[in-house]
Amino acid sequence: MEFDLIERIRRHTEVNRDDVVEGIGDDAAIVAVPSGRELAIAVDTLVEGVHFPAGTAPADIGWKALAVNLSDLAAMGATPAWALLALTTPDGDEAFFDGLARGFAELATPYRLALVGGDTTRGPLTVTVAVHGFTAPGEALLRSGARVGDVVMVTGTLGDAAAGLRCLAEPDASAYAALVERLNRPTPRVSAGQALRGIATACIDVSDGLVADLGHICAASGVGADIDAEMLPRSSALLTHFADADALDFALAGGDDYELCFTVPADRAGEVGATLARLGCGAARVGRIVEDAGVRVFDARGNLYEPARAGWNHFAA
Amino acid sequence: MEFDLIERIRRHTEVNRDDVVEGIGDDAAIVAVPSGRELAIAVDTLVEGVHFPAGTAPADIGWKALAVNLSDLAAMGATPAWALLALTTPDGDEAFFDGLARGFAELATPYRLALVGGDTTRGPLTVTVAVHGFTAPGEALLRSGARVGDVVMVTGTLGDAAAGLRCLAEPDASAYAALVERLNRPTPRVSAGQALRGIATACIDVSDGLVADLGHICAASGVGADIDAEMLPRSSALLTHFADADALDFALAGGDDYELCFTVPADRAGEVGATLARLGCGAARVGRIVEDAGVRVFDARGNLYEPARAGWNHFAA
Incomplete structure (x- = not known):
């Protein structure tokens, strides 16, 4: 089941990137960071009833789960590259997965962000996304550099x-x-x-x-x-x-x-x-x-x- | 709250690695992949009542959440490097977090795996870990290479x-x-x-x-x-x-x-x-x-x- 669901999401979110050596379908994805670039990585979870109300449209859930993570990359000044998606749902309704994948893809596509792996499990509705982006050494925007007078x-x-x-x-x-x-x-x-x-x-x-x-x-x-x-x-x-x-x-x-x-x-x-x-x-x-x-x-x-x-x-x- | 909990887990799991440029504490971690290495990345979620019974010791949950992910890296022949941890729990009990962090660290430390980021949210108990490891180009073990006679x-x-x-x-x-x-x-x-x-x-x-x-x-x-x-x-x-x-x-x-x-x-x-x-x-x-x-x-x-x-x-x- 797991593979089928992630495969369904992948079809909605397909992006070809030369730096994805092995995408979805094996035990792990294999990716290549361009030379001279460091990697910014972040993870955020959305829980139904905490981060979005029950009844939120699946496409909105998919969009927001990616958006809150891209926002972390934005705050570092990083360029988005790849994401992993871990989805826990109480049931395996196809329309739900298609909707979630569509919302995720709407936001991912303009950034050429590739979904390279994932996991689907049965349980209360939560969506966890991990994102990866590129920065040049020393260029990441940190929280620690504010100076008096700024x-x-x-x-x-x-x-x-x-x-x-x-x-x-x-x-x-x-x-x-x-x-x-x-x-x-x-x-x-x-x-x-x-x-x-x-x-x-x-x-x-x-x-x-x-x-x-x-x-x-x-x-x-x-x-x-x-x-x-x-x-x-x-x-x-x-x-x-x-x-x-x-x-x-x-x-x-x-x-x-x-x-x-x-x-x-x-x-x-x-x-x-x-x-x-x-x-x-x-x-x-x-x-x-x-x-x-x-x-x-x-x-x-x-x-x-x-x-x-x-x-x-x-x-x- | 979020930062405190991840910080508590970090203290249990501290590993110094030169390739961690910015660890826990900013919007994203910044890491550097060694030259000549590709990155293997995987994510897996454990849900209480699905992947472990209610009442499982917190240290066992922490261990297993990392173990199932390291197992994905093992299946690729990759060398573990970094992890992200996204934890959803119904309450913020300190003993639970300490136990979970201890179990996670017991397994992470011998591999010098560094926890570089995370997220804690309120909700039903689920633990999602994303792991990152190194492979040399062309060396990853895939599922697709079995030949008749093997x-x-x-x-x-x-x-x-x-x-x-x-x-x-x-x-x-x-x-x-x-x-x-x-x-x-x-x-x-x-x-x-x-x-x-x-x-x-x-x-x-x-x-x-x-x-x-x-x-x-x-x-x-x-x-x-x-x-x-x-x-x-x-x-x-x-x-x-x-x-x-x-x-x-x-x-x-x-x-x-x-x-x-x-x-x-x-x-x-x-x-x-x-x-x-x-x-x-x-x-x-x-x-x-x-x-x-x-x-x-x-x-x-x-x-x-x-x-x-x-x-x-x-x-x-």
Whole structure:
């Protein structure tokens, strides 16, 4: 059974790459890293009822399982190459596998990412993906390089996914399709991450909420950060459907956005903003790196602001 | 929480390797494949109640989750290097994580395998490990190279793990400790796989049962195989506790043994047997590769024998 299911997924996701020596079908895949390149590797699991609600479309599950992993590669500035997929499901419904494979392939194909191996087992619905990408030695974007005086920037808009999750509880979620789409089909900022190589001093993807994830950069770099609440980029969909205070809390502490949060020397912020605008996602200055440990948020009058939620804990939030 | 748990596991499993540029703690790990080496990568998931019974000791879960993956590298003849660990658990009990990390480390350390990344999520208990190992170009042991006239061999003994699973249902399982140990702490045949490079024409690990897994070699190679039932290597523990017919069925169709099944040209079988005896696991000739597709089993009188169970389907068996 195992081989058949992975084979079914492979047919949807077929990509020919010279660096895949042996793909799906043996005990392990054999791949070749180009000379002069190092390998970035990451793994993330999505669990039904924790990372996506029961009833999520299979294609959305397949997309998101890959997206959260490509987002990790994006945060390193790496170029995606290969993935492994480990799928646990309570039943072997063909339509489910086809849908999941289709969603996975929709995102994988433009990156020429090859699915080279996998495992399918019976059990509660969870999807684990491991991704592999290339970086040049010394070029990977780490969390540890932020320096006092750097500007803190974020791509795209924040808070949409958390707002989309809230909207799913509404009687007619279709009115909030743009927000729900951001929850179910996050866009990993792969090209933005690549453009930040050699410029950003630190980078992370926003999976747990801006305050929590920027806190990881600060802890790894031995610095702190001050955020200006009114500078946070928020979508018109978010501001249309939610009161300003809710929209702010989603932007500060909502998870699942998969935007990049990064730091750059102050004199390069303008250049970075222009570059990422050309790549379609844009990047907004939201704060600055300071000496005092921790992340503080200030409102428009310069008063300390306490987000309602300290961090994203998925459905437990 | 995520980082703390993976950090806890890392402390148990710390291995210094020059080829780990960035280990646990960033969005992805950065590793370097030695020049002239290709990468073998595989992923396998264990689900509670499917691949191990509820109540299995955490250290045994940690060991087995790595063992089944190292067994995939062994079947390719690859040298283990790095692993990723994705753990989903219903609660965050420290003793559980320490136990799981200890079992994982007990197996990882002798191979100098480094845990370079991971993910912990809340949900039903499942453990997914992805492993990475090195092979030289053209040296990996594939399933597709078996030729008519080759001898079929297996390492170690077959059927113990399936017998051990049966014994768990007994009132006093301690009487069958040797068999239960084989179920909970399988030994991946890593050095045996490496020794077979350049000699074995095809190789697979026995996870689903000998007949099923040898069937994969036959299908990939476009050949068939005839097995002599009385040649199957069976442990004294198995033969002590089970009637001959049961022991035979366990050896033919029981899964979870993680021995290697491989094919070699007939004139090299003696040399291979001697080499693997020196490595401690030994290797027995159990049959031969023939033209007719499929796997047939013959009893001592040369009659076709039908195993009671067609293949291992974990607890559904």
